[in-house]
Amino acid sequence: MSVERAERPLLRERGPKRSVSAAPALSAHVIRARRQRSLESGAVFGTQILIGLGLLAGMYALNAVGGNLLMPSPTDVVEESIQMWSDGTMLSGLGQSLTVITLGFLLSASTGIFLGVLLGGFRVLGRVLEPFVNAMNSTPGAAFIPLIIVWFGLYTEAKVVVVWNAAFFPILINTTAGIANANKELVEMARAFGARRATLFWKVMVPDALPSILSGLRIGAAICTVGTVIAELTMAQSGLGGLLAAAGNRFQMDRYFAVVIVLMALGTAITALLRFAERRLGRWRVSLANGR
């Protein structure tokens, strides 16, 4: 290749020519890579199906050996599921649980991000509160349930407080860390061009912390589901957690499994949703990690 000199529009001139000449070689390469990838994902999916079938077979076997109490037969679980969905039990349980999860998540997300931004922005405040935040964060959320019952009672508002208490700290800590660890090079760049403190904070440090804030939200949302079920089991029984407890207490294991399946699906859906949001909003971070 001849060494390019002086004149400017070489970028545009060179671009198309290069891509045309490279096209056939590239496409063969791409096809091979694509085949490899589809082969691999096929193998992964196949193994997953096998494991699922193995689990089902295991359930049938345990049911045959130990009876309905030890393990319900999958057929019964499916029948019970259909029954619960059609008579509205599952739907109202899911509704109650979703209310607690949503309210708890919104509350912990708004307070966690707000305080996190504050602690990240004012270093001294962050340092003052750090031991308290750490102490609260490392205490299991369930430890506060008796206190919350005394203060807030047994119903939805108390459950929302339990969920808030569990999810607030991961969101707070991720937000604070994201802002405190904002890219120093970008901060210096903005400062060199004359950015003042407020601009630096809102236009550089907070956007730079966004991926970290989003991971905090994802972790927080997962914890919200856990917190909701714990609250529903230990406080006034309601929602999916309440159904779980009622079925368990009466040894209706098929009913119990039907609820567990819904909880699994719910947790997976929430995590997938937030991971999707995280990837959309934090796409640029991937390229940064690859080194520019």
Added chain:
Amino acid sequence: MDKTVQPIISLRNVGKSFKEGQVRALQDISFDVNPGEFVSLVGPSGCGKTTLLRLINGLIAADEGEIRVQGVAPEPGPDLAMVFQSARLLPWLTVAANIEFVLKLKGLSGSERPTRARALLGAVGLRDFAEAFPHELSGGMQQRVGLARALAVEPKVLLMDEPFAALDAMTREVLRMELLQLWSRRGIAIVFVTHDIDEAVLLSQRVILLRPRPGRIDDIADVSFPEPRWQNDPRTLPAFKQMREHLWGRIHDMVRDGAELEELAGAFGGASLAS
């Protein structure tokens, strides 16, 4: 140089220490830069080149001596624009929005910003990439955007901190020539930090050679070749070779004066030291 010209940057006996005075980064640095002049700061790692740029930019304050930019103590702002070794673009903004970001800092109104940003992208040959995100650009293109961003604020002085060091040789060569073109057209002063002696001699009108630990001035060499250099490559001239040999001679003296050979060889690359 015309003595009546008021220097745009002037340093007098500047010193700077770090870690509460334990590490002396710079000592007794004095030089002037005239308006429109292209000056290079050359030296091995650890001679405080980047520190010197940050002092001139006003990002940090000197411990000793006096720095004047346009007659007053320097302050970060649109009169002094920085180009860094990595482009340092805000990755969540498009290329155009990155330039508009600094235009806003300069205080340009919202209606002017997009036109100006696009005009500057045109000047570095990236008009078609205005809506691209930084990670979609190659390293050389990102550095072009960094240059466009610095020029966008219409600075009196361009401070460049090894801007081409991280690029491949071919891109580096193209960008050097483009920089010379932009400089001769705009008449801004440039302070260019590099550890590449050939690059310093090729680009600048004056080379300030620094020696390490603590950083101080070893030599100031005036470089005059027929301008514009992007049309007549001075690298074939005997004067270029002479200047190169002179500077390398100074570096060999540095080595003899007790600076550690390994450090210098590491900083400059063993092959060039031997040549």
